[in-house]
Each structure stands twice: as structure tokens, then as C-alpha cells.
Amino acid sequence: MPGDPEEMIQGDDVTGGSESPILDDHGHEGVAPEEIKQDVDKIDFTAEGETLGYISLDQARVLALRLAREDPDAYGTGYAGIDLAWEITNAEDGEDYYQIRISFRPVRNFSGEAGTELFTIDKLGVLESRQVLTFPSPRRRLLAGGLALGGIVSVVAIVVILFVSGVFSSGLTGQAAGVVAPKEGTSQVLIPEESVTITSAMGDVKINVPAGAVATGATLNYVPVTPVEIPPLAPGFIATNKVFDIKITDATGSPSEIIAPINISIGLDLAIVALADKDPSRILMQHHDGTDWQGLDTKVDLSTLIASAEVMDFSPFALTIKELESVPVFSGSVGNAPTAIPAPTPIPTPTP
Incomplete structure (x- = not known):
């Protein structure tokens, strides 16, 4: 009979249906619960029940x-x-x-x-x-190394040429006008707990700031200047072309408090060494305190061509050469007395 349950089951086998479809409240075929749960897990909602949007x-x-x-x-x-x-x-x-x-x-x-x-x-x-x-x-540039000091006598001739060409000018009182590179300054933020080395654009000046040198955050500004822009040096000193200004300021632009020495090292060239006659004691770093030039305790190493000093005050700095002291010569001193001209010896006249 068509209404026999067994026939209905056999009819289902013939059609291949193994499960009854899931219907929603309106009698429509729905989606399996597992699929619904997976889709819900992928969607976030706000407190109001709105879906949240992801950003790209x-x-x-x-x-x-x-x-x-x-x-x-x-x-x-x-x-x-x-x-x-x-x-x-x-x-x-x-x-x-x-x-x-x-x-x-x-x-x-x-x-x-x-x-x-x-x-x-x-x-x-x-x-x-x-x-x-x-x-x-900041970029750190190494000074050109491997410069040998052998044959330095020949540099004297180069120094003469420098004077003639105006690299060192004796026309400036107490100064020697060197060839100064264009003013390309360097700026560096200083953090109290960090050490940093600031190198000039030309690579010839290094400023080594140790950790703890500044009390608070500060900014260091390095600017090269020319010898004619600085106050005149004391008599007996010649300024090289290693002249620059350093300022360390706080956030307000006021001078920052320095609580530990900061090392400044300057690279020497052979012309400077020759001008000092290879005498390290004649090479002196100085800084201007606002009134006068003050000599710094300068360490000079001719093997590495480096002059360095530790400072806690910042202002214009200049690498200088101390001139040789001239020895006065007085007339009549030993070895300089005029030579007496002996009187001519009379020649006897023979008697006839």
C-alpha cells in the first residue's frame, strides 16, 4: 500500500536521502548548527550587538x-x-x-x-x-689613518707654500687664517643615561659625551667658524684652521648643566705638525670663557695625529700653535762684540 511506512522508507533509499533537512521556524531549510557556530566565532560584536569592523x-x-x-x-x-x-x-x-x-x-x-x-x-x-x-x-667618520711621520722635513717646503698661498696668513694679529670648510654644523640630542660620540661633518673633530655628563635631556650644537670670527688670541699664539663653537642647551634654550667632563679630540694634519716644529708642547687647545682665552690641558699624540682635552665649559674653541720665544741679542754681549781692527804694521823704509 502506498501509505505503508516500509514502502516510504524504501522510497527514501531509492532517492538517496539519508537525513531529513533542518527546517527553521518558518518551514525553510536551514544551515547545520556546526556551520553557524563557526561563522559566529569569526564575527565580533559591540556592546550594542553591532558587528565590529576590522582595519586593513x-x-x-x-x-x-x-x-x-x-x-x-x-x-x-x-x-x-x-x-x-x-x-x-x-x-x-x-x-x-x-x-x-x-x-x-x-x-x-x-x-x-x-x-x-x-x-x-x-x-x-x-x-x-x-x-x-x-x-x-649620527654618522661616525674615522680620521684618515696611516699617515706616516717619516720624511716630515719635506713638509717644511709645503708650509712655505701655504704661507705664500694664504693658507696661513701672518696679516692677522695673533692668528693664522686657515682654509675653513663651509659651515656645516652638527646637532645631537643628549640623553643623561646614554653615551654618544658626535663627529663633525669634516670628520676632524670628535666630541665624546659619556653617560651622566648632562643632568637632563639637552641638545649639543657644533658649528665650525673662521679665525676672523673669534676674539683675538693672546700674543704669542697662532690659531690654526681648527676653530669651532660648541653649545649645549636645555629645552628652554638655556645652557645645560654639565656634571661630568666631556672629551674633545681634534685631528692634526702634517702642516700643523710642521708649523709646531714637531713639538707637541707647542700645540694647545684653548677656549674662550667670555672674557679671555683659557688654555686647556691638551694631550697631543703625534703617532695618531690627535690632540684632545676634557672640558666642562662650552664656548668658542681654537687649536693654536705657540710661537717660539725669541732670544734678545744685545750689543756687546759675549760672541757679539765688534771685532777690533788691528792697526796696520808700519813697513820700515830702508836707509840709503
Whole structure:
């Protein structure tokens, strides 16, 4: 009979149906519960029951840049008030988070490696962590090495040419006008707990700042100057072309407190060594205290061609050469008395 349950079961076997469809409240065929659960697990909701939108990798890049610009205090007090530039260097799309690396560096008077920080942002646009990996580091240039002092006698001839060509000019009272490179200054942020070495653009001056040298965050500015721009030296000294000005200021622009000596080293060239007649004691670093020039305890190593000194006051600095003291010669002194001219010997006249 058509209404026999057994026939209905056999009819189901013929059609191949193994399970009855799942119907919703309206009698329509629905989706398996397992599939519904998997889809729900992939969707987040707000407290009001609205779905949350995920941000893209490009949006995470823009968000990281905005967070860096809006909160530069993350770099410490040493970078307060300093204009910075940011650039995205790498962006990774993980399963749950975006990893964004951004480089940062001062905008003005900076040459070297930029600092790096890492932003971790979840897919909903929430900042999970921000970590500074490295701080900006100025380019360090090594002085040209391997300069031999052998044959230095021949340099005397070069020095004569320098005087003739105006490299050293005796027309300046107490100064020698050297060939000074264009004024390319160097600026460096100082952080109390970090040591740093600042190198001039020409590579001939190095300023070694140890950790703990400054009490608070500060900025060091190095600017080369010409000998004619500094106050006249005391008689008996000649300024070389190694002349520069150093200032260390706090966030307000006032001189920063220095609590530990800072080392300044200057590279010597063979013309300076020859001008000093290869005498290290005649090479002296001086700084101007606002009133007079003060000689510094200068250490000179002719084997490495380096002159260095430790300082705690900053102002104009000059590498100078001490002139030789002339020995006065007095008339009539021993070895300088006029030679007596003997009277002519009379020749006897023969008697006839």
C-alpha cells in the first residue's frame, strides 16, 4: 500500500536521502548548527550587538604614523621640542596583529642612522604595544689613518707654500687664517643615561659625551667658524684652521648643566705638525670663557695625529700653535762684540 511506512522508507533509499533537512521556524531549510557556530566565532560584536569592523594593513600603517606624531614623549625628554620625521620601513600582517616598524630622526642638522620603533596593532585598530628599538645615531667618520711621520722635513717646503698661498696668513694679529670648510654644523640630542660620540661633518673633530655628563635631556650644537670670527688670541699664539663653537642647551634654550667632563679630540694634519716644529708642547687647545682665552690641558699624540682635552665649559674653541720665544741679542754681549781692527804694521823704509 502506498501509505505503508516500509514502502516510504524504501522510497527514501531509492532517492538517496539519508537525513531529513533542518527546517527553521518558518518551514525553510536551514544551515547545520556546526556551520553557524563557526561563522559566529569569526564575527565580533559591540556592546550594542553591532558587528565590529576590522582595519586593513594600509589603515594600520596610517594609524601607526598618527600615533607616533601625536605622542613624541615616548622618545624621552631628550627629544622634547625637536622636529622629527617618520617613515614606515616595514609592515607585517599576522593572524591577529599588524606589526608596523617606523624610523624616526631629527629634521634639522642630522646625518646618520635613524631610530626605529615597533607598533603592534590588533585587527580592530587598538594599539597593543609601542616599543623604541633604537635611537637615532649620527654618522661616525674615522680620521684618515696611516699617515706616516717619516720624511716630515719635506713638509717644511709645503708650509712655505701655504704661507705664500694664504693658507696661513701672518696679516692677522695673533692668528693664522686657515682654509675653513663651509659651515656645516652638527646637532645631537643628549640623553643623561646614554653615551654618544658626535663627529663633525669634516670628520676632524670628535666630541665624546659619556653617560651622566648632562643632568637632563639637552641638545649639543657644533658649528665650525673662521679665525676672523673669534676674539683675538693672546700674543704669542697662532690659531690654526681648527676653530669651532660648541653649545649645549636645555629645552628652554638655556645652557645645560654639565656634571661630568666631556672629551674633545681634534685631528692634526702634517702642516700643523710642521708649523709646531714637531713639538707637541707647542700645540694647545684653548677656549674662550667670555672674557679671555683659557688654555686647556691638551694631550697631543703625534703617532695618531690627535690632540684632545676634557672640558666642562662650552664656548668658542681654537687649536693654536705657540710661537717660539725669541732670544734678545744685545750689543756687546759675549760672541757679539765688534771685532777690533788691528792697526796696520808700519813697513820700515830702508836707509840709503
